[in-house]
Amino acid sequence: MRFQGHRVKVKSTATHVSWKAVNTAVGCCVDRRKLARRVPFDEVLSATALNKQTGCCYARDHSFVIHTFSRPPSGDPNTWRPEEYVLTAASGEAVREWVALINGRLQALRDRPRNLLVYVNPFSGARRARHIWERVAAPLFARARVAVTVVDTAKMDHAKEMVECMKAEELAGYQGVVAVGGDGLFQEVVAGLLARRARGDVTAHRIRVGHIPAGSTDAVAYTLHGSRCAATAALHIALGDRLSLDAGRMAAADGTVRHFVCQAGYGFMGDVMRFSERLRFMGPVRYDVTGALQVVRGASYRVALSYREATSTTADVQQLCTTQCEVCRLAGIRVQGPHGATYHRSATTSNLPGSGAPAAAAIAVTTTSGGVALGTPLGGAGPHAAPPGMHGGGGGGHGHGHGMVSSASAGAVALSSTPQPSRHVPLQGPLPVSLAGLAGPGGASGAATADTTPAQPGTPVHGTAHATSVAAVQAWQAQAMGLFTSATAGWFTPNSHTSAPPGGGGGGAAGGAGGAGNAGNGSARSASGHGGTSGDAAAGWLGPPPPALTTTAVAAPPGAPSGSLATGGSGAGGGSGQGLLRAPSAPLHLHHLAAPSFPELCGPLHTAPAYAGMPAGAFTAAAGSINGTGFPRSGAGGGGGSGCGGSPRAPSSLTGHATGTTAAAAAAAPDQLQLPPSLSSHSVPITATAGAGGAGSAAGTPSGASASATASQPLYKGHLASGPGGGSGVEAGGGAGGLCTAPVVDAEGWTHVEGEFASIMCVVTPCRSDKSKRGIIPNGHLCDGRMYLVLVAKCAHPNFLRFLIRLSARGLVDRCLPHVRVVPITALRVSPLPGGHYLGGCLWDAGAPESAWNVDGELLHCADVNVDVLRGAVEVFARGPETPAAARQHR
Numbered sequence: 001m002r003f004q005g006h007r008v009k010v011k012s013t014a015t016h017v018s019w020k021a022v023n024t025a026v027g028c029c030v031d032r033r034k035l036a037r038r039v040p041f042d043e044v045l046s047a048t049a050l051n052k053q054t055g056c057c058y059a060r061d062h063s064f065v066i067h068t069f070s071r072p073p074s075g076d077p078n079t080w081r082p083e084e085y086v087l088t089a090a091s092g093e094a095v096r097e098w099v100a101l102i103n104g105r106l107q108a109l110r111d112r113p114r115n116l117l118v119y120v121n122p123f124s125g126a127r128r129a130r131h132i133w134e135r136v137a138a139p140l141f142a143r144a145r146v147a148v149t150v151v152d153t154a155k156m157d158h159a160k161e162m163v164e165c166m167k168a169e170e171l172a173g174y175q176g177v178v179a180v181g182g183d184g185l186f187q188e189v190v191a192g193l194l195a196r197r198a199r200g201d202v203t204a205h206r207i208r209v210g211h212i213p214a215g216s217t218d219a220v221a222y223t224l225h226g227s228r229c230a231a232t233a234a235l236h237i238a239l240g241d242r243l244s245l246d247a248g249r250m251a252a253a254d255g256t257v258r259h260f261v262c263q264a265g266y267g268f269m270g271d272v273m274r275f276s277e278r279l280r281f282m283g284p285v286r287y288d289v290t291g292a293l294q295v296v297r298g299a300s301y302r303v304a305l306s307y308r309e310a311t312s313t314t315a316d317v318q319q320l321c322t323t324q325c326e327v328c329r330l331a332g333i334r335v336q337g338p339h340g341a342t343y344h345r346s347a348t349t350s351n352l353p354g355s356g357a358p359a360a361a362a363i364a365v366t367t368t369s370g371g372v373a374l375g376t377p378l379g380g381a382g383p384h385a386a387p388p389g390m391h392g393g394g395g396g397g398h399g400h401g402h403g404m405v406s407s408a409s410a411g412a413v414a415l416s417s418t419p420q421p422s423r424h425v426p427l428q429g430p431l432p433v434s435l436a437g438l439a440g441p442g443g444a445s446g447a448a449t450a451d452t453t454p455a456q457p458g459t460p461v462h463g464t465a466h467a468t469s470v471a472a473v474q475a476w477q478a479q480a481m482g483l484f485t486s487a488t489a490g491w492f493t494p495n496s497h498t499s500a501p502p503g504g505g506g507g508g509a510a511g512g513a514g515g516a517g518n519a520g521n522g523s524a525r526s527a528s529g530h531g532g533t534s535g536d537a538a539a540g541w542l543g544p545p546p547p548a549l550t551t552t553a554v555a556a557p558p559g560a561p562s563g564s565l566a567t568g569g570s571g572a573g574g575g576s577g578q579g580l581l582r583a584p585s586a587p588l589h590l591h592h593l594a595a596p597s598f599p600e601l602c603g604p605l606h607t608a609p610a611y612a613g614m615p616a617g618a619f620t621a622a623a624g625s626i627n628g629t630g631f632p633r634s635g636a637g638g639g640g641g642s643g644c645g646g647s648p649r650a651p652s653s654l655t656g657h658a659t660g661t662t663a664a665a666a667a668a669a670p671d672q673l674q675l676p677p678s679l680s681s682h683s684v685p686i687t688a689t690a691g692a693g694g695a696g697s698a699a700g701t702p703s704g705a706s707a708s709a710t711a712s713q714p715l716y717k718g719h720l721a722s723g724p725g726g727g728s729g730v731e732a733g734g735g736a737g738g739l740c741t742a743p744v745v746d747a748e749g750w751t752h753v754e755g756e757f758a759s760i761m762c763v764v765t766p767c768r769s770d771k772s773k774r775g776i777i778p779n780g781h782l783c784d785g786r787m788y789l790v791l792v793a794k795c796a797h798p799n800f801l802r803f804l805i806r807l808s809a810r811g812l813v814d815r816c817l818p819h820v821r822v823v824p825i826t827a828l829r830v831s832p833l834p835g836g837h838y839l840g841g842c843l844w845d846a847g848a849p850e851s852a853w854n855v856d857g858e859l860l861h862c863a864d865v866n867v868d869v870l871r872g873a874v875e876v877f878a879r880g881p882e883t884p885a886a887a888r889q890h891r
């Protein structure tokens, strides 16, 4: 054949097509090496026969073209250009053979998309999204023979709603969904897919997401590909690159849930976003303008932070996450594909038995007096994804729990779950004994409990069984059942004692205890639970095994009013508790309090947040207040035992036991049978007494000290713990810049800090952008199951400028500046506190006491949030940035 007018010898192997000049082809003035090419098939879009007449005096030209791309010969290899290699054969027959051979090889690449759904936001960035799609991306997809369905978004959340509500069969027709716009549009698509997954739609698991940058920041595309080039992004999509990507999930106290794949920022970042929205007419430059104004403004905000530090892994090695990222590969996310090509596989879809089908392990049972609601789903993947412990502290209304599938593979634990849609099953007599729990060899485990209403006190409490799983997971179930049977038997049987399963079960136990107290059939009963570790049963789930779990259900006193008597689990710190809640048989819906991270999954009633560490007594009292029946109510629950003395987030630091009484005002609302969206309008005085040896003592609360606090603040803000004793432990000073309290680590591994910060960021991937080319966290990873908490203490203007310059030029590492901390974490809670400093001005609300969250470029106005990370939450069309050494040149 001929290439660029010279004779070349072409050959094809299983992985590539290559050619080089034959010896006699070139004279001494032509460098033979410049004619040689080696093009891997996984970098070829397609081959097409050319059928052109080269001129009236010449014969028909028998040529074909190989559509591929090229990297710059030097410098950054991450900006690709479409490339065409034209080869001329001796005959038309030869051309047809070569075209068929190359396209046949491409057909065999199973990750190549054939049909894509494309959303274009015409208003992104400088409003060039449509133009970029038509001029840059669409022609490349046509070259790659990818069919596309294009939708222009008409409003905010249009793409999210469409993805979320589309029929499963329709979605199954696509291999991926592409967002042409900014980070916000990409986030919409991700949110839509995750919502489907939360509903149990297995189709959504294998849908990849692509981002063709046309917005103002385009941090997603930059992070994934190392460049903001639209052609590069389109090429990655057309070539079918695949990579699993972590996502952060931010659940706000107002019930809003947002996902992010780059960063969520409070303080400076939030203010920049908040005010730049008013300057949208300026286009992308609005961020520079408002950024400068915010530096001048020098705002700082007081918050209470609790975070769970990530365990040390290979990710701690200061190493860049690129195509060959060893950290992500070790995590089992990237595996070597056939023919030496690197394929990226999601742990959620390929590491489980019966590969391809996502594991289903959603288990939850909630019971009300009228029936049993099944299927509270698990939403996350990753050892820290599900916060089942939130269920443990809620004695009273419902027994419920979780199951989680765990698989250990390639040095990492991969967790996956497929939730089931909630159903409501009428309660007809005693239900079959229930148990739902799955555990895998990875160590994480869970449990589910349920309650119904035994006719007589003293008879076993039956539960409902609900465990849904794919066939592969059922194999694990058999293994897990033994574990859980022994662990949970006691939860259903009064006066029994049992031990927790390794690594989990506390949540279920406490939930079970509460569940046992749920009446619903008119017969009163009470239950007291003694959680092994704490009312914050997350510890039972994620942390070390509790020393013992004890559950006791006892009959209610004779003549007790019809209704339920319930208590929550007790804390581990030496405290134990029991509660008494009298209410009619109306459901208490305590699980709404108990699952703040999944409000979108659990319906509107789940919007009222509660946090781990809230004393069970508080739950009980709160429930009593909102049920408002006029019965006298008192609640006494075991202290939650999260053990941070004085942290506003951990009222249970007043461990020992807490006694709750409902406010009289609350009792004056007898018709309020369900939780309002927020508890903020309810004042629930709580008197708490610290018990001897409580977990709080570990955090500085003097052992045995008494503390009492009356909460006039919303419960969820955790201001309960401001009393003496509880508050004494943390005001030790120290911390970042000396402006925050010394970090206090509680028994469950949460670190609690209060302070005044100029900026708080939660960065889930390196987060590269034009403003920070190396990334905010240069050594972050795309899929390692951790986030990085960046704390910038209140500081003088020059110091904040130093921070911005450092962030922009080199990225951040821990203590890169005296007032900057970078901590790898897996979960975070943030609550605003009164205080803070800022200048007023026409562009901002001078009196605003709180900042807002900037969640991947979208505003979230509620400052009170819970954040966790979903490992490998989405699959994306990407392979990670390439290094010059790793980039394969075709020459």
Ligand SMILES: Nc1ncnc2c1ncn2[C@@H]1O[C@H](COP(=O)(O)OP(=O)(O)OP(=O)(O)O)[C@@H](O)[C@H]1O
Pocket: 121, 122, 123, 124, 125, 126, 152, 153, 154, 155, 156, 157, 158, 180, 181, 182, 183, 184, 185, 186, 188, 214, 215, 216, 217, 218, 219, 856, 857, 858
């Ligand atoms: N047709 C539309 N009209 C108005 N808003 C839209 C429309 N389509 C999408 N949106 C919303 O516009 C917001 C911004 O979109 P997008 O993120 O694509 O651009 P951007 O903000 O300019 O870019 P970046 O997020 O990279 O800074 C998103 O919240 C998105 O939900």
